Amino acid sequence: MKKEKFLVIGAFGQIGSELTAVLKRIYGENQVVAVGHTTIPEDYQGIAVKASILNPEEIAALVKKFQITTIINLASFLSVKSEIDPDGAFATNLLGLKNTLDLAKEFHLKVFWPSSIAVFGPTTPKNNTPQSTIIEPTTMYGLTKRAGELLCQYYFLKWGVDVRSLRYPGLLDYKTPPSQGTTEYAKWIFYEAIKKNLYQCPLREDTNLPMMYMEDAILATIKILDTQAKKIKIRTSYNLYAFSFTPKQLALKIKKFLPDFSISYKINPQIQTIADSWPQTIDDSKAREDWGWQPKYDFDETVSIMFSGIKKIIEKQNEY
Numbered sequence: 001m002k003k004e005k006f007l008v009i010g011a012f013g014q015i016g017s018e019l020t021a022v023l024k025r026i027y028g029e030n031q032v033v034a035v036g037h038t039t040i041p042e043d044y045q046g047i048a049v050k051a052s053i054l055n056p057e058e059i060a061a062l063v064k065k066f067q068i069t070t071i072i073n074l075a076s077f078l079s080v081k082s083e084i085d086p087d088g089a090f091a092t093n094l095l096g097l098k099n100t101l102d103l104a105k106e107f108h109l110k111v112f113w114p115s116s117i118a119v120f121g122p123t124t125p126k127n128n129t130p131q132s133t134i135i136e137p138t139t140m141y142g143l144t145k146r147a148g149e150l151l152c153q154y155y156f157l158k159w160g161v162d163v164r165s166l167r168y169p170g171l172l173d174y175k176t177p178p179s180q181g182t183t184e185y186a187k188w189i190f191y192e193a194i195k196k197n198l199y200q201c202p203l204r205e206d207t208n209l210p211m212m213y214m215e216d217a218i219l220a221t222i223k224i225l226d227t228q229a230k231k232i233k234i235r236t237s238y239n240l241y242a243f244s245f246t247p248k249q250l251a252l253k254i255k256k257f258l259p260d261f262s263i264s265y266k267i268n269p270q271i272q273t274i275a276d277s278w279p280q281t282i283d284d285s286k287a288r289e290d291w292g293w294q295p296k297y298d299f300d301e302t303v304s305i306m307f308s309g310i311k312k313i314i315e316k317q318n319e320y
């Protein structure tokens with residue numbers, strides 16, 4: 001049997017940097033080709049190349065050169081950037097996915113591409129959001145994710161492309177710096193709390209959003225990729241869930257480590273509007289039934305890992 005060989009596009013982003021490391025550990029360093037868009041970190045160990053998902057000839061050449069069997073396409077504009085540059089988001093998120101699926105069809109590749117809870121819109125039931133429900137996203141990011149999910153299913157139904165996808169919730173890790181996403185406040189808050197004992201939150205105190213510790217998202221990704229094709233019953237994208245919290249609840253958890261910590265709220269209307277269009281809790285029973293998904297980390301454990309990880313990073317920065 002041919003050994004799996006992975007092409008990871010967007011390999012040096014938040015998810016890619018962790019997923020690539022785990023794939024190398026499981027399958028071997030030579031089985032993973034990491035694709036960076038414009039730069040490759042100097043300390044990266046393994047096969048790494050620069051290419052764009054918007055240049056399919058370039059990606060096809062890599063597929064042939066490295067005899068790739070699975071493409072993992074993580075290249076994306078996230079929620080906030082997609083509202084700032086909707087044309088760029090449409091191209092990278094949707095045309096980039098179409099390029100991936102066309103290559104998978106031509107070279108008989110397995111595909112993993114993440115969707116998001118952003119796929120749901122204001123008309124979706126907010127609690128215990130079902131797998132199949134009203135899905136009318138109002139953001140460019142959500143729109144590209146919904147169209148992308150349907151495109152994945154279309155390539156599966158029409159040409160048998162073995163594509164697998166997960167609707168990730170907000171992902172928390174301490175290894176990569178926080179960015180501008182809608183759920184990124186839940187990373188910034190640790191930095192500001194540890195440095196200043198203060199945090200000004202861009203979301204309302206009662207904004208309840210689904211979140212997950214990064215290691216669980218990586219384990220789910222490895223697991224769905226490793227599952228027999230016949231067990232993958234959903235070819236749009238699976239709901240995936242661990243826990244939800246509000247900024248107020250997170251601040252109370254942080255207070256257990258820093259009793260003097262205080263949070264204030266200065267609502268950013270753009271981010272709040274995006275958050276208000278997303279669900280609060282998710283029904284992921286299909287993923288549990290079909291391929292045995294189960295999260296390992298709960299809210300408390302995630303907060304304590306995030307707190308100690310970010311504290312160490314800040315202490316190290318202060319040494320210089």
Ligand SMILES: NC(=O)c1ccc[n+]([C@@H]2O[C@H](COP(=O)([O-])OP(=O)(O)OC[C@H]3O[C@@H](n4cnc5c(N)ncnc54)[C@H](O)[C@@H]3O)[C@@H](O)[C@H]2O)c1
Binds near residue numbers: 009076169183
């Ligand atoms: N991080 C989360 O909380 C989260 C939640 C839900 C879904 N997702 C999805 O997971 C995927 C990865 O997200 P992430 O958080 O790692 O994002 P990220 O922004 O950290 O990484 C994306 C990477 O894609 C690269 N990229 C951008 N344009 C490219 C192009 N044209 N060609 C090749 N590479 C390009 C960027 O350089 C970046 O390294 C995305 O599809 C995102 O929508 C992420």
